[in-house]
Every structure is written in structure tokens, then in C-alpha cells.
Amino acid sequence: MVRFGKKVAVLTLAGAIAAMSVTGCGSIKEDATVATVGEEKITLGVANFYARLQQGQYETYYAGMMGTTGEAMWSQDASDGKDYEEQTKDNIMESLENLYLLSQHASEYNVSLSDDEKKAIKDAAEQFGKDNTDQVKDVVSGSTDTIEKLLELLTIQNKMDTAIKDTETVTADDITDDEAAQKSMQYVLFSYTTKDDSGNSTTLSDDEKETLKTTAQNFVDSVKGGADFGTAATEAGVEAQTATFDSESTSPNSDLIAAADALVNEGDVTEVIETDNGLYVAKLTSLLDREATDSKKASIVTERKQEKYDEVLKGWKEDTKIKVVKKEWKKVDFKDQGITITTSKTSDTGSDSGSDAGSDAGADSGSN
The missing domain is CATH 1.10.4030 (Triger factor/SurA peptide-binding fold)
Incomplete structure (x- = not known):
């Protein structure tokens, strides 16, 4: 050959x-x-x-x-x-x-x-x-x-x-809110890993994880007691983030999604959710996020x-x-x-079909 x-x-x-x-x-x-x-x-x-x-x-x-x-x-x-x-x-x-x-x-x-x-x-x-x-x-x-x-x-x-x-x-108008419903939440992660000034990652020891659980539980108690979620997160040394989701979502974490999806009322807060990479806590902020639901409708149309x-x-x-x-x-x-x-250094697309068939480019005379 x-x-x-x-x-x-x-x-x-x-x-x-x-x-x-x-x-x-x-x-x-x-x-x-x-x-x-x-x-x-x-x-x-x-x-x-x-x-x-x-x-x-x-x-x-x-x-x-x-x-x-x-x-x-x-x-x-x-x-x-x-x-x-x-x-x-x-x-x-x-x-x-x-x-x-x-x-x-x-x-x-x-x-x-x-x-x-x-x-x-x-x-x-x-x-x-x-x-x-x-x-x-x-x-x-x-x-x-x-x-x-x-x-x-x-x-x-x-x-x-x-x-x-x-x-x-099918159009987005044909998709009902129930079919496309997306909820929204705030959440925090108390991570089991830390990084030093050089960017090197270190996994917490078992004792440190237990201490972190106490910190996470105190955060839950504070938020359930009426503290602002974002403010309490900052005080606990973590960052409050937002996400939209439904029962089939998997990001940022499937266990977090399951716990947040089980919440009944807007404003409800989960207990501490222990996962392989750390501890999550979530607060349900909307049972029907309008913007995310409309986006989901568009995505359902594309899927169909x-x-x-x-x-x-x-x-x-x-x-x-x-x-x-x-x-x-x-x-x-x-x-x-x-x-x-x-x-390519230059191009001359002579077709609007999507194939971009008419390109004009110089040859690369070298080879590796």
C-alpha cells in the first residue's frame, strides 16, 4: 500500500x-x-x-x-x-x-x-x-x-x-404553557474543592467537608428566616447564581434540579443537597418563567x-x-x-443556498 x-x-x-x-x-x-x-x-x-x-x-x-x-x-x-x-x-x-x-x-x-x-x-x-x-x-x-x-x-x-x-x-402559538413550562431558581454551590492563588485545586478533607455542611445549613436557616438569598450567599462566601429549568433538565446538577422541581411555592428553599462535587441550596423564584417558557416553545417547534x-x-x-x-x-x-x-484569506460566496460554493482562496503550498 x-x-x-x-x-x-x-x-x-x-x-x-x-x-x-x-x-x-x-x-x-x-x-x-x-x-x-x-x-x-x-x-x-x-x-x-x-x-x-x-x-x-x-x-x-x-x-x-x-x-x-x-x-x-x-x-x-x-x-x-x-x-x-x-x-x-x-x-x-x-x-x-x-x-x-x-x-x-x-x-x-x-x-x-x-x-x-x-x-x-x-x-x-x-x-x-x-x-x-x-x-x-x-x-x-x-x-x-x-x-x-x-x-x-x-x-x-x-x-x-x-x-x-x-x-x-406547528408554531410556537400551538404549544401550550403546560407543555413548555420553565421554572426559575437561585442557587449556590458550596464546593468541595478550593483553589490557591496559583490556580491549583485541592479537595477538602473529611473534617473540612463537615465544617462546610454546617456553613451550608446555616445559610439555609438564614434564607428560610427571611434573609435575602444573594446577600446571605455573599456573607457565606459563595456566589448566588440563577437558572431556568424543568423536570427533564440536568444542568447545573440533576440532584439540584430534582430538589428545586419538588418545591411547591415561589420563595420556597431546599434543604442542603449533597452531591459529589459539593453542597447545593436552591430557592424557587418562579413557577413559570415567561421568557424561558417562550424560548422552550421555540425549541419544541425546532425539535418537531x-x-x-x-x-x-x-x-x-x-x-x-x-x-x-x-x-x-x-x-x-x-x-x-x-x-x-x-x-481562507479571501472568499467570494456566489450562492445563497448555504453551500457557499463560490469560494476563492490561494493554495497552501506547504505541508506537514
């Missing part, structure tokens, strides 16, 4: 396709069939190019958050006995299948590409060809036809997302529209024969070919 250079620099902007650079050499057969969706073939070229863009997102943004390198990340265990490369490629293939399904059903929603969108896509593909060497295009399957096909699929997906969700006509989209897509999948050619899909390997996303 040919091993490419360890890094490819990918220059992208909001889904736009721009310049790349590679070291080493190697290629795959772009017109090979990697999967079929109904009677339509997904070429290995489209799958490879799309996968490389997704790979770059993970290596650039997620590897550091995980405390590892992109190269090492792909071999780490993910779930279901798979490593991150296998899991990510499974997700990528599912996304590709969805792209093709959405394209196949676009006419049912009167979705098509405008002349401006077609021109923006063509311009982006041509610009990629100008910005990159034949070697680069060979490694990442960056032919004009492949890039145009992918950008067409992504643009249609964006338009279909809106079209399908718009068939769910997403459920409609998922339902439609699921139905198409059940009615369509989909088959992956595993021996071809294996040829897209993340562990031997790294990807890094860099920042």
Missing part, C-alpha cells in the same frame, strides 16, 4: 472547496463504485473527497480537545468495538447515502438548482483545479466532476432540509421539524436498497493520510 505524506492542508470556508497540498503520491480510482443508493452509484471519488473534508474537521478541531493528535486519534477506541476511524467513516457513509436520497426525491418538493447556483458550483470546481497540482487532485479525488457533484448534493441537501421541515406546520425531517428520510431509507462496497470503502484510510484545515 502506498503511504502518502502524513498531512494534507485543506483550505475551506463554510463548506466551500478551495486549495489543498500534499506530500508523497498515490491515488484511487475515482469512478469506482463505493456504494449504491437504489439504482444510483456513489463513486469512490465523491466519497473520498467528502471524507477528506470531514476528516479535516475532526483532526483540526476535535483532536486537540481530546488531548491527542489527529494521527493518534483514529486508532483510539470509540464505541461498539470500533475505533474512531471506523466510527467516523460509518457516519460519513450514512451522510453520503442521505445526500443521494435527498437528491433523488428533490423534485417531490420542487427543489432544484438555480442557474446562479450551478454557476457558483462550476466556478468553485474550476478554481480548485487552478489552485492545486495534479498530484494533489489525484490524492484527494479532486477532479472537476467530483467536486461539482459533491457541491450539487450539498446545495440540494440544504434546500431539502428547509423544504421538508416546512411541511411541519427535525423529527419530521428524520421521519421522511427514514421512510425513504426503508424503501430503498442501499449497498456499500466495503473493499472500495476501505481504500479511504485516515491513519495513513492526515488532513489539516487552514484559514
Whole structure:
């Protein structure tokens, strides 16, 4: 197996396709069939190019958050006995299948590409060809036809997302207060950890925790006796914070939420709530926070529209024969070919579809 250079620099902007650079050499057969969706073939070229863009997102943004390198990340265990490369490629293939399904059903929603969108896509593909060497295009399957096909699929997906969700006509006015009710509270945390002037954390000893419990209980007694919650918090050396919630909330702490949700009247105060990280106390300030409840209604509308989209897509999948050619899909390997996303210096977005197909960016001629 040919091993490419360890890094490819990918220059992208909001889904736009721009310049790349590679070291080493190697290629795959772009017109090979990697999967079929109904009677339509997904070429290995489209799958490879799309996968490389997704790979770059993970290596650039997620590897550091995980405390590892992109190269090492792909071999780490993910779930279901798979490593991150296998899991990510499974997700990528599912996304590709969805792209093709959405394209196949676009006419049912009167979705098509405008002349401006077609021109923006063509311009982006041509610009990629100008910005990159034949070697680069060979490694990442960056032919004009492949890039145009992918950008067409992504643009249609964006338009279909809106079209399908718009068939769910529920509005915020259709959601009752009871369905969306959000309460509000003030709360404090007496933490079991402290920090010194250098920022180093120390966990309290058992004796110190017992002393802290006494402090927390005195705080409860003071607030229940009529003291202002915020003032009493300051005097106790903690900060009073606010939060809105319902029975399904989990932040800032599920035990705190359960105790606050059990309060009956506005102004009621919980007892001391002991958790793994410290002691909480909460005061119920509203049984129906208007602003938070209205925000929840909007979020319920969004959820229902997403459920409609998922339902439609699921139905198409059940009615369509989909088959992956595993021996071809294996040829897209993340562990031997790294990807890094860099920042575009210029852009010329020629489409309002959301694909931002018409980008103009200079090539990154270096590689790592």
C-alpha cells in the first residue's frame, strides 16, 4: 500500500472547496463504485473527497480537545468495538447515502438548482483545479466532476432540509404553557474543592467537608428566616447564581434540579443537597418563567421539524436498497493520510443556498 505524506492542508470556508497540498503520491480510482443508493452509484471519488473534508474537521478541531493528535486519534477506541476511524467513516457513509436520497426525491418538493447556483458550483470546481497540482487532485479525488457533484448534493441537501421541515406546520402559538413550562431558581454551590492563588485545586478533607455542611445549613436557616438569598450567599462566601429549568433538565446538577422541581411555592428553599462535587441550596423564584417558557416553545417547534425531517428520510431509507462496497470503502484510510484545515484569506460566496460554493482562496503550498 502506498503511504502518502502524513498531512494534507485543506483550505475551506463554510463548506466551500478551495486549495489543498500534499506530500508523497498515490491515488484511487475515482469512478469506482463505493456504494449504491437504489439504482444510483456513489463513486469512490465523491466519497473520498467528502471524507477528506470531514476528516479535516475532526483532526483540526476535535483532536486537540481530546488531548491527542489527529494521527493518534483514529486508532483510539470509540464505541461498539470500533475505533474512531471506523466510527467516523460509518457516519460519513450514512451522510453520503442521505445526500443521494435527498437528491433523488428533490423534485417531490420542487427543489432544484438555480442557474446562479450551478454557476457558483462550476466556478468553485474550476478554481480548485487552478489552485492545486495534479498530484494533489489525484490524492484527494479532486477532479472537476467530483467536486461539482459533491457541491450539487450539498446545495440540494440544504434546500431539502428547509423544504421538508416546512411541511411541519406547528408554531410556537400551538404549544401550550403546560407543555413548555420553565421554572426559575437561585442557587449556590458550596464546593468541595478550593483553589490557591496559583490556580491549583485541592479537595477538602473529611473534617473540612463537615465544617462546610454546617456553613451550608446555616445559610439555609438564614434564607428560610427571611434573609435575602444573594446577600446571605455573599456573607457565606459563595456566589448566588440563577437558572431556568424543568423536570427533564440536568444542568447545573440533576440532584439540584430534582430538589428545586419538588418545591411547591415561589420563595420556597431546599434543604442542603449533597452531591459529589459539593453542597447545593436552591430557592424557587418562579413557577413559570415567561421568557424561558417562550424560548422552550421555540425549541419544541425546532425539535418537531427535525423529527419530521428524520421521519421522511427514514421512510425513504426503508424503501430503498442501499449497498456499500466495503473493499472500495476501505481504500479511504485516515491513519495513513492526515488532513489539516487552514484559514481562507479571501472568499467570494456566489450562492445563497448555504453551500457557499463560490469560494476563492490561494493554495497552501506547504505541508506537514
